[in-house]
Amino acid sequence: MSKDFLDALKLKGRNSGTWAGSMSLITDPFLTSISPVDGEKIAEVTITTEKEYKKVIDEAKKAFRVWRKWPAPRRGEIIRQFGEELRKHKDHLGMLVSYEMGKSLQEGLGEVQEMIDICDFSVGLSRQLYGLTMQSERPDHRMFEQWHPLGIVGIISAFNFPVAVWSWNAMIALVCGDVCIWKGSEKTPLCAVACQQILVNVLESNDAPSAVSSIISGGQEVGRLMTGDSNIPLISATGSCAMGRAVGSAVSNRLGKSLLELGGNNAIIVTPSADLDLVIRGAVFGAIGTAGQRCTSTRRLIIHESLYDEVKRRLLLAYQQIRIGTPLKQQNHMGPLIDRAAVDMYLKAMTEVKKEGGSFLIEGGALEGQGYESGCYVSPSIAEVRNDFQIVQEETFAPLLYLIKYNTLGEALEIHNGVSQGLSSAIMTNDLRDSEFFLSAEGSDCGIANVNIGTSGAEIGGAFGGEKDTGGGRESGSDAWKAYMRRQTNTINYGSEVPLAQGISFEF
Secondary structure (H helix, E strand, C coil): CCCHHHHHHCCCCCCCCCEECCECCCCCCEEEEECCCCCCEEEEEECCCHHHHHHHHHHHHHHHHHHCCCCHHHHHHHHHHHHHHHHHHHHHHHHHHHHHHCCCHHHHHHHHHHHHHHHHHHHHHCCCCCCCEECCCCCCEEEEEEEEECCEEEEECCCCCCCHHHHHHHHHHHHHCCEEEEECCCCCHHHHHHHHHHHHHHHHHCCCCHHHEEEECCCHHHHHHHHCCCCCCEEEEECCHHHHHHHHHHHHHCCCEEEEECCCCEEEEECCCCCHHHHHHHHHHHHHHHHHCCCCCEEEEEEECCCHHHHHHHHHHHHCCCCECCCCCCCCCECCCCCHHHHHHHHHHHHHHHHCCCEEEECCEECCCCCCCCCCCEECEEEECCCCCHHHHCCCCCCEEEEEEECCHHHHHHHHHCCCEECEEEEECCCHHHHHHHHCCCCCCCCEEEECCCCCCCCCCCEECCEECCCCCCEECCCHHHHHEEEEEEEEECCCCCCCHHHCCCCC
């Protein structure tokens, strides 16, 4: 297979002080990037040592002292130029995402488009970091609030969105005046290298400190350097609920701030009035997209008993049309899982479904033969289950869709909310009362609640994140920018007296 996109991105060795590592075939220890598409080694990236990490921190501190003085619109101009560079590199970077991670080329290109979109959003935001004016109870006093950058923002991203989630955090943080240190997934290190090189080129061409953005590479040990470091006031981490608990605990122990976007166990409720064409399209993409490896992937389909058999029939027909193969061919809907360990996890989950009494409408499994030599390809599954199965309560990062039958909307919502995660949710209905109830305080307990669209495919304009074990963090749009800044309340006395609040008298 031609890999011209790798040459076009001109991946190279370290940027001094901003990339703690190098690409090499002879260094040790290192991360080996192996494509799940064909099982081939793409390259090796050295793991950041503690000494290198400290150098990155020192350089980031120096960069912050300069960067925070730049007016926000000027910082926005840097992000605008980065967005333009992403437009130029979209095809090649999208191919790298697809090849290193395994998602379909359409989704790889879409992920780069998300980066472009958040750049556009951040440019506008650079002129809208608003504070408030409050009315003082004291005469000749003015009260207001303003926002200042935090400092260094640490970003820990996951393999399933190897570039977009970093950009949700980094572009907002940079416009706010912060500097960023990024630990990309150890499973997709080249995506981080490619983005870093593009951004550093923009920074250096504008005489900005290149350490405004830095990357480090490695596994949990490197992550622990970040989470335990009081030099980093905010850690934004994306990953599993278990990882989030470890990060949150380490950061809170030093009274730092954490922004956690963790697992999802997302469901679509199908009501009697639902348009079944929308149901099938939303559910199939939600379950199949990124081979079920999105935090917003549809895990559970909660179907009214009057439609249950018809939905099953249509799902069977739809799944027969799913094309599985190399994600770089646009006709394929589904590529591989990230690695063979993910395949083993999927097969184990299917075994657990059977042990607990579930039955498979479609029983998938590992794929072998021509085109599947990497050992990472699977076919999707649909199982009929109860919500109280332990395996259903867990997030299986694979194309495993559960069907659950219900009778009343109240029962459906009890099923829907009856899991520990709370990321994304949807209801398919043409009944106004049902949709409004789903969106009310009595309805979905998730951070994202949709009507007549699936659980997957959020836009950058809204704040992204969820509740409960999903972590409570919010990234990307709306006013999520406030997480990357510190609020300061200011009072100015322009009078000749010093009156105290609450009418307190203190004379001497």
